[in-house]
Amino acid sequence: PPGGLLSHPCALRKTVSSQYQKEGVVCQEDHEEKRAAVSYCSDCDFFICQECVDLHRSKKMFKRHQIQLIIEILEGGSTKEDIFQCSEHSEKKKLFCHDCQQMICAICHSVGGHKTHSVSFIN
Numbered sequence: 001p002p003g004g005l006l007s008h009p010c011a012l013r014k015t016v017s018s019q020y021q022k023e024g025v026v027c028q029e030d031h032e033e034k035r036a037a038v039s040y041c042s043d044c045d046f047f048i049c050q051e052c053v054d055l056h057r058s059k060k061m062f063k064r065h066q067i068q069l070i071i072e073i074l075e076g077g078s079t080k081e082d083i084f085q086c087s088e089h090s091e092k093k094k095l096f097c098h099d100c101q102q103m104i105c106a107i108c109h110s111v112g113g114h115k116t117h118s119v120s121f122i123n
Contacts, residue, residue: 025070027052040073042066043087045102064088088112095119 027049037047
């Protein structure tokens with residue numbers, strides 16, 4: 001997985017563009033065969049295929065995840081700012097959780113599931 005390297009919209013767009021030009025962007029979930037990714041989930045920090053997008057939309061635990069179409073990332077669509085919004089607390093993600101390798105908001109760290117995790121501020 002990208003492991004937090006895609007925390008900034010410009011870095012995300014550059015990475016997607018680079019991968020897309022080389023061999024296309026591949027779903028990072030465990031499938032028996034490679035599948036083309038169609039979206040990026042900022043909560044999972046994974047590129048995902050349509051099947052995974054459908055799973056995200058159908059399962060309660062994933063419903064609040066921020067999913068963005070790869071084409072929007074490549075075009076620099078306005079929804080790229082959503083990757084900085086915590087889907088659980090509607091706060092700006094200003095911390096990086098090293099244990100989970102994802103961006104989180106201050107509430108996630110102070111009272112949420114990341115309370116005891118190692119974090120650092122994102123500039």
